[in-house]
Amino acid sequence: VTVTFEHAPARHFDLVIGADGMHSHLRRLAFGPEDRYLRHKDHYFAFANADGRLGEDRWVTMFNTPGKMIGIYRSGNHAQAKAYFIFRSEQLNYDHRDVAQHKRLVTEAFADQPWQPARGLLAAALTDPDFYFDALGQVHMDSWSSGRIALVGDAAWCASPASGAGAELALVGAYRLAGELAAAGGNHRLAFTRYETGHRSLVDRKQQISPNVRLMVPRTEGGRCLRDALVRLPLMKAAGAFERRLQARAAEPLPIYHRAA
Structure with a gap:
Protein backbone atom coordinates (compact mmCIF):
# COMPACT_ATOMS: atom_id res chain seq x y z
CA VAL A 1 0.00 0.00 0.00
CA LEU A 38 -22.50 5.53 10.32
CA ARG A 39 -26.03 5.15 11.71
CA HIS A 40 -27.34 7.87 13.97
CA LYS A 41 -29.15 6.46 17.04
CA ASP A 42 -31.20 9.59 17.81
CA HIS A 43 -29.12 10.81 20.77
CA TYR A 44 -26.03 12.86 21.60
CA PHE A 45 -23.86 12.45 24.68
CA ALA A 46 -21.02 14.11 26.55
CA PHE A 47 -18.62 12.84 29.22
CA ALA A 48 -16.45 14.84 31.59
CA ASN A 49 -14.65 14.49 34.90
CA ALA A 50 -16.67 15.36 38.00
CA ASP A 51 -16.15 15.89 41.71
CA GLY A 52 -15.75 12.44 43.32
CA ARG A 53 -17.67 13.59 46.40
CA LEU A 54 -20.84 13.77 44.34
CA GLY A 55 -23.00 10.71 43.78
CA GLU A 56 -23.01 7.33 45.47
CA ASP A 57 -20.01 5.03 45.25
CA ARG A 58 -20.44 2.32 42.57
CA TRP A 59 -23.79 3.75 41.51
CA VAL A 60 -25.01 5.87 38.62
CA THR A 61 -27.16 8.73 39.92
CA MET A 62 -29.43 10.03 37.15
CA PHE A 63 -31.82 12.92 36.70
CA ASN A 64 -34.24 12.85 33.77
CA THR A 65 -36.47 15.26 31.96
CA PRO A 66 -38.20 14.04 28.77
CA GLY A 67 -35.54 13.16 26.23
CA LYS A 68 -32.62 14.20 28.45
CA MET A 69 -30.46 12.66 31.15
CA ILE A 70 -27.76 14.01 33.45
CA GLY A 71 -25.88 11.48 35.53
CA ILE A 72 -22.82 10.97 37.68
CA TYR A 73 -20.95 7.72 38.21
CA ARG A 74 -18.31 6.66 40.74
CA SER A 75 -16.58 3.38 39.96
CA GLY A 76 -15.09 2.88 43.42
CA ASN A 77 -11.61 2.49 41.92
CA HIS A 78 -10.90 6.19 41.41
CA ALA A 79 -11.22 9.32 43.51
CA GLN A 80 -12.79 11.09 40.57
CA ALA A 81 -16.28 10.58 39.16
CA LYS A 82 -17.66 10.90 35.65
CA ALA A 83 -20.50 13.19 34.59
CA TYR A 84 -22.81 12.08 31.79
CA PHE A 85 -25.06 14.20 29.58
CA ILE A 86 -27.38 12.61 27.02
CA PHE A 87 -30.10 14.27 24.98
CA ARG A 88 -32.43 13.08 22.27
CA SER A 89 -32.18 14.87 18.93
CA GLU A 90 -32.43 14.43 15.20
CA GLN A 91 -29.10 14.39 13.43
CA LEU A 92 -27.23 17.68 13.91
CA ASN A 93 -24.82 19.32 11.52
CA TYR A 94 -21.60 20.02 13.41
CA ASP A 95 -17.84 19.52 13.22
CA HIS A 96 -16.87 16.53 15.36
CA ARG A 97 -13.45 18.14 15.97
CA ASP A 98 -14.77 21.53 17.16
CA VAL A 99 -14.85 21.25 20.97
CA ALA A 100 -16.11 24.81 21.44
CA GLN A 101 -19.10 23.98 19.23
CA HIS A 102 -19.69 20.77 21.21
CA LYS A 103 -19.84 22.72 24.46
CA ARG A 104 -22.35 25.16 22.98
CA LEU A 105 -24.61 22.29 21.89
CA VAL A 106 -24.55 20.71 25.36
CA THR A 107 -25.10 24.06 27.07
CA GLU A 108 -28.13 24.78 24.89
CA ALA A 109 -29.57 21.31 25.50
CA PHE A 110 -29.31 21.49 29.31
CA ALA A 111 -29.64 25.20 30.07
CA ASP A 112 -33.21 24.80 31.35
CA GLN A 113 -32.62 21.92 33.78
CA PRO A 114 -34.50 22.43 37.09
CA TRP A 115 -32.24 20.11 39.12
CA GLN A 116 -29.81 22.34 41.00
CA PRO A 117 -26.83 19.89 41.04
CA ALA A 118 -27.13 19.63 37.25
CA ARG A 119 -26.04 23.23 36.85
CA GLY A 120 -22.88 22.64 38.86
CA LEU A 121 -22.11 19.44 36.95
CA LEU A 122 -22.55 21.21 33.63
CA ALA A 123 -20.42 24.19 34.64
CA ALA A 124 -17.60 21.89 35.80
CA ALA A 125 -17.85 19.72 32.69
CA LEU A 126 -17.45 22.70 30.39
CA THR A 127 -14.10 23.58 31.99
CA ASP A 128 -12.74 20.01 31.89
CA PRO A 129 -9.91 19.68 29.31
CA ASP A 130 -11.00 16.07 28.75
CA PHE A 131 -14.59 17.04 27.86
CA TYR A 132 -15.89 14.66 25.17
CA PHE A 133 -18.95 14.97 22.95
CA ASP A 134 -20.30 13.01 20.01
CA ALA A 135 -23.36 11.47 18.46
CA LEU A 136 -24.69 8.18 19.74
CA GLY A 137 -23.88 6.30 16.57
CA GLN A 138 -22.96 2.90 15.28
CA VAL A 139 -20.79 1.77 12.40
Whole structure:
Protein backbone atom coordinates (compact mmCIF):
# COMPACT_ATOMS: atom_id res chain seq x y z
CA VAL A 1 0.00 0.00 0.00
CA THR A 2 1.37 3.41 -0.95
CA VAL A 3 0.55 5.96 1.75
CA THR A 4 0.87 9.70 1.23
CA PHE A 5 1.26 11.76 4.42
CA GLU A 6 0.45 15.42 4.95
CA HIS A 7 3.70 16.19 6.81
CA ALA A 8 6.03 13.38 5.73
CA PRO A 9 7.25 11.69 2.55
CA ALA A 10 5.14 8.94 0.98
CA ARG A 11 5.93 5.39 2.13
CA HIS A 12 5.06 1.83 1.14
CA PHE A 13 3.62 -0.74 3.58
CA ASP A 14 2.68 -4.42 3.36
CA LEU A 15 -0.60 -3.73 5.19
CA VAL A 16 -2.49 -0.73 6.53
CA ILE A 17 -4.71 -1.12 9.62
CA GLY A 18 -7.18 1.63 10.49
CA ALA A 19 -7.92 2.09 14.19
CA ASP A 20 -8.92 5.75 14.13
CA GLY A 21 -12.39 5.70 15.68
CA MET A 22 -16.00 6.16 14.65
CA HIS A 23 -15.15 9.07 12.34
CA SER A 24 -12.29 7.12 10.74
CA HIS A 25 -10.34 9.09 8.14
CA LEU A 26 -8.81 5.89 6.78
CA ARG A 27 -12.25 4.32 6.36
CA ARG A 28 -13.34 7.32 4.31
CA LEU A 29 -10.26 7.08 2.07
CA ALA A 30 -10.40 3.32 1.53
CA PHE A 31 -14.11 2.45 1.77
CA GLY A 32 -16.07 5.61 1.01
CA PRO A 33 -17.97 8.43 2.75
CA GLU A 34 -18.92 8.19 6.42
CA ASP A 35 -22.66 8.37 5.77
CA ARG A 36 -22.52 4.94 4.09
CA TYR A 37 -21.60 3.30 7.37
CA LEU A 38 -22.50 5.53 10.32
CA ARG A 39 -26.03 5.15 11.71
CA HIS A 40 -27.34 7.87 13.97
CA LYS A 41 -29.15 6.46 17.04
CA ASP A 42 -31.20 9.59 17.81
CA HIS A 43 -29.12 10.81 20.77
CA TYR A 44 -26.03 12.86 21.60
CA PHE A 45 -23.86 12.45 24.68
CA ALA A 46 -21.02 14.11 26.55
CA PHE A 47 -18.62 12.84 29.22
CA ALA A 48 -16.45 14.84 31.59
CA ASN A 49 -14.65 14.49 34.90
CA ALA A 50 -16.67 15.36 38.00
CA ASP A 51 -16.15 15.89 41.71
CA GLY A 52 -15.75 12.44 43.32
CA ARG A 53 -17.67 13.59 46.40
CA LEU A 54 -20.84 13.77 44.34
CA GLY A 55 -23.00 10.71 43.78
CA GLU A 56 -23.01 7.33 45.47
CA ASP A 57 -20.01 5.03 45.25
CA ARG A 58 -20.44 2.32 42.57
CA TRP A 59 -23.79 3.75 41.51
CA VAL A 60 -25.01 5.87 38.62
CA THR A 61 -27.16 8.73 39.92
CA MET A 62 -29.43 10.03 37.15
CA PHE A 63 -31.82 12.92 36.70
CA ASN A 64 -34.24 12.85 33.77
CA THR A 65 -36.47 15.26 31.96
CA PRO A 66 -38.20 14.04 28.77
CA GLY A 67 -35.54 13.16 26.23
CA LYS A 68 -32.62 14.20 28.45
CA MET A 69 -30.46 12.66 31.15
CA ILE A 70 -27.76 14.01 33.45
CA GLY A 71 -25.88 11.48 35.53
CA ILE A 72 -22.82 10.97 37.68
CA TYR A 73 -20.95 7.72 38.21
CA ARG A 74 -18.31 6.66 40.74
CA SER A 75 -16.58 3.38 39.96
CA GLY A 76 -15.09 2.88 43.42
CA ASN A 77 -11.61 2.49 41.92
CA HIS A 78 -10.90 6.19 41.41
CA ALA A 79 -11.22 9.32 43.51
CA GLN A 80 -12.79 11.09 40.57
CA ALA A 81 -16.28 10.58 39.16
CA LYS A 82 -17.66 10.90 35.65
CA ALA A 83 -20.50 13.19 34.59
CA TYR A 84 -22.81 12.08 31.79
CA PHE A 85 -25.06 14.20 29.58
CA ILE A 86 -27.38 12.61 27.02
CA PHE A 87 -30.10 14.27 24.98
CA ARG A 88 -32.43 13.08 22.27
CA SER A 89 -32.18 14.87 18.93
CA GLU A 90 -32.43 14.43 15.20
CA GLN A 91 -29.10 14.39 13.43
CA LEU A 92 -27.23 17.68 13.91
CA ASN A 93 -24.82 19.32 11.52
CA TYR A 94 -21.60 20.02 13.41
CA ASP A 95 -17.84 19.52 13.22
CA HIS A 96 -16.87 16.53 15.36
CA ARG A 97 -13.45 18.14 15.97
CA ASP A 98 -14.77 21.53 17.16
CA VAL A 99 -14.85 21.25 20.97
CA ALA A 100 -16.11 24.81 21.44
CA GLN A 101 -19.10 23.98 19.23
CA HIS A 102 -19.69 20.77 21.21
CA LYS A 103 -19.84 22.72 24.46
CA ARG A 104 -22.35 25.16 22.98
CA LEU A 105 -24.61 22.29 21.89
CA VAL A 106 -24.55 20.71 25.36
CA THR A 107 -25.10 24.06 27.07
CA GLU A 108 -28.13 24.78 24.89
CA ALA A 109 -29.57 21.31 25.50
CA PHE A 110 -29.31 21.49 29.31
CA ALA A 111 -29.64 25.20 30.07
CA ASP A 112 -33.21 24.80 31.35
CA GLN A 113 -32.62 21.92 33.78
CA PRO A 114 -34.50 22.43 37.09
CA TRP A 115 -32.24 20.11 39.12
CA GLN A 116 -29.81 22.34 41.00
CA PRO A 117 -26.83 19.89 41.04
CA ALA A 118 -27.13 19.63 37.25
CA ARG A 119 -26.04 23.23 36.85
CA GLY A 120 -22.88 22.64 38.86
CA LEU A 121 -22.11 19.44 36.95
CA LEU A 122 -22.55 21.21 33.63
CA ALA A 123 -20.42 24.19 34.64
CA ALA A 124 -17.60 21.89 35.80
CA ALA A 125 -17.85 19.72 32.69
CA LEU A 126 -17.45 22.70 30.39
CA THR A 127 -14.10 23.58 31.99
CA ASP A 128 -12.74 20.01 31.89
CA PRO A 129 -9.91 19.68 29.31
CA ASP A 130 -11.00 16.07 28.75
CA PHE A 131 -14.59 17.04 27.86
CA TYR A 132 -15.89 14.66 25.17
CA PHE A 133 -18.95 14.97 22.95
CA ASP A 134 -20.30 13.01 20.01
CA ALA A 135 -23.36 11.47 18.46
CA LEU A 136 -24.69 8.18 19.74
CA GLY A 137 -23.88 6.30 16.57
CA GLN A 138 -22.96 2.90 15.28
CA VAL A 139 -20.79 1.77 12.40
CA HIS A 140 -22.16 -1.05 10.24
CA MET A 141 -20.01 -2.45 7.43
CA ASP A 142 -20.42 -5.51 5.21
CA SER A 143 -16.66 -6.04 5.26
CA TRP A 144 -13.85 -4.74 7.46
CA SER A 145 -11.14 -5.19 4.84
CA SER A 146 -10.38 -4.23 1.26
CA GLY A 147 -7.26 -5.62 -0.37
CA ARG A 148 -4.36 -4.95 1.99
CA ILE A 149 -6.32 -2.50 4.16
CA ALA A 150 -8.34 -3.53 7.22
CA LEU A 151 -10.19 -1.77 10.04
CA VAL A 152 -10.38 -2.57 13.75
CA GLY A 153 -12.18 -1.05 16.74
CA ASP A 154 -14.76 1.72 16.39
CA ALA A 155 -13.61 2.42 12.84
CA ALA A 156 -15.04 -0.96 11.82
CA TRP A 157 -17.93 -1.63 14.20
CA CYS A 158 -18.55 1.15 16.74
CA ALA A 159 -21.37 -0.07 19.00
CA SER A 160 -21.63 3.31 20.81
CA PRO A 161 -21.04 4.01 24.52
CA ALA A 162 -24.60 2.85 25.25
CA SER A 163 -23.46 -0.72 24.54
CA GLY A 164 -20.97 -0.69 27.41
CA ALA A 165 -18.78 -2.94 25.25
CA GLY A 166 -16.35 -0.63 23.48
CA ALA A 167 -13.23 -1.80 25.31
CA GLU A 168 -14.23 -5.46 25.08
CA LEU A 169 -14.84 -5.29 21.33
CA ALA A 170 -11.63 -3.35 20.69
CA LEU A 171 -9.40 -5.69 22.70
CA VAL A 172 -10.92 -8.91 21.39
CA GLY A 173 -10.91 -7.59 17.83
CA ALA A 174 -7.28 -6.51 17.99
CA TYR A 175 -6.31 -9.86 19.52
CA ARG A 176 -8.05 -11.78 16.75
CA LEU A 177 -6.63 -9.62 13.98
CA ALA A 178 -3.05 -9.89 15.25
CA GLY A 179 -3.43 -13.60 15.94
CA GLU A 180 -4.85 -14.41 12.52
CA LEU A 181 -2.13 -12.40 10.77
CA ALA A 182 0.53 -14.34 12.67
CA ALA A 183 -1.13 -17.71 12.06
CA ALA A 184 -1.67 -17.08 8.34
CA GLY A 185 2.04 -16.78 7.64
CA GLY A 186 1.77 -13.71 5.44
CA ASN A 187 -1.51 -14.59 3.70
CA HIS A 188 -3.40 -11.42 4.58
CA ARG A 189 -6.51 -12.42 2.62
CA LEU A 190 -6.92 -15.55 4.70
CA ALA A 191 -6.12 -13.67 7.92
CA PHE A 192 -8.63 -10.89 7.27
CA THR A 193 -11.37 -13.40 6.42
CA ARG A 194 -10.77 -15.46 9.56
CA TYR A 195 -10.57 -12.32 11.71
CA GLU A 196 -13.95 -11.12 10.52
CA THR A 197 -15.58 -14.54 10.70
CA GLY A 198 -14.41 -15.02 14.27
CA HIS A 199 -15.35 -11.57 15.56
CA ARG A 200 -18.54 -10.68 13.68
CA SER A 201 -20.99 -12.55 15.95
CA LEU A 202 -19.75 -10.76 19.09
CA VAL A 203 -20.03 -7.38 17.36
CA ASP A 204 -23.58 -8.14 16.20
CA ARG A 205 -24.66 -9.01 19.76
CA LYS A 206 -23.09 -5.94 21.35
CA GLN A 207 -24.64 -3.56 18.83
CA GLN A 208 -28.14 -4.43 20.09
CA ILE A 209 -28.52 -1.51 22.50
CA SER A 210 -32.00 -0.02 21.97
CA PRO A 211 -33.54 -1.02 25.35
CA ASN A 212 -30.58 0.48 27.22
CA VAL A 213 -31.10 3.92 25.70
CA ARG A 214 -34.87 3.90 26.30
CA LEU A 215 -34.27 3.07 29.97
CA MET A 216 -31.62 5.75 30.44
CA VAL A 217 -33.40 8.49 28.50
CA PRO A 218 -37.19 8.05 28.45
CA ARG A 219 -38.83 10.17 25.78
CA THR A 220 -41.80 11.26 27.92
CA GLU A 221 -42.61 11.97 31.57
CA GLY A 222 -44.90 8.95 31.55
CA GLY A 223 -42.05 6.79 30.30
CA ARG A 224 -39.81 8.04 33.11
CA CYS A 225 -42.46 7.20 35.74
CA LEU A 226 -42.90 3.72 34.28
CA ARG A 227 -39.12 3.15 34.19
CA ASP A 228 -38.76 4.27 37.82
CA ALA A 229 -41.58 1.98 38.93
CA LEU A 230 -40.08 -1.02 37.13
CA VAL A 231 -36.57 -0.61 38.50
CA ARG A 232 -37.91 -0.52 42.06
CA LEU A 233 -39.35 -4.02 41.70
CA PRO A 234 -37.37 -6.75 43.47
CA LEU A 235 -37.68 -8.81 40.31
CA MET A 236 -35.34 -6.44 38.45
CA LYS A 237 -32.36 -7.28 40.64
CA ALA A 238 -32.93 -11.00 40.13
CA ALA A 239 -33.35 -10.49 36.38
CA GLY A 240 -30.06 -8.58 36.23
CA ALA A 241 -28.22 -11.36 38.05
CA PHE A 242 -29.77 -13.96 35.74
CA GLU A 243 -28.71 -11.99 32.65
CA ARG A 244 -25.13 -11.75 33.90
CA ARG A 245 -25.00 -15.53 34.39
CA LEU A 246 -26.35 -16.08 30.90
CA GLN A 247 -23.73 -13.77 29.43
CA ALA A 248 -20.97 -15.58 31.29
CA ARG A 249 -22.15 -18.93 29.95
CA ALA A 250 -22.48 -17.60 26.42
CA ALA A 251 -18.95 -16.18 26.39
CA GLU A 252 -16.78 -18.06 23.90
CA PRO A 253 -13.14 -18.75 24.77
CA LEU A 254 -10.66 -16.98 22.52
CA PRO A 255 -8.43 -19.09 20.29
CA ILE A 256 -4.77 -19.50 21.12
CA TYR A 257 -2.74 -18.46 18.11
CA HIS A 258 0.64 -19.78 16.98
CA ARG A 259 2.87 -18.13 14.44
CA ALA A 260 3.01 -20.04 11.17
CA ALA A 261 6.29 -21.79 10.49
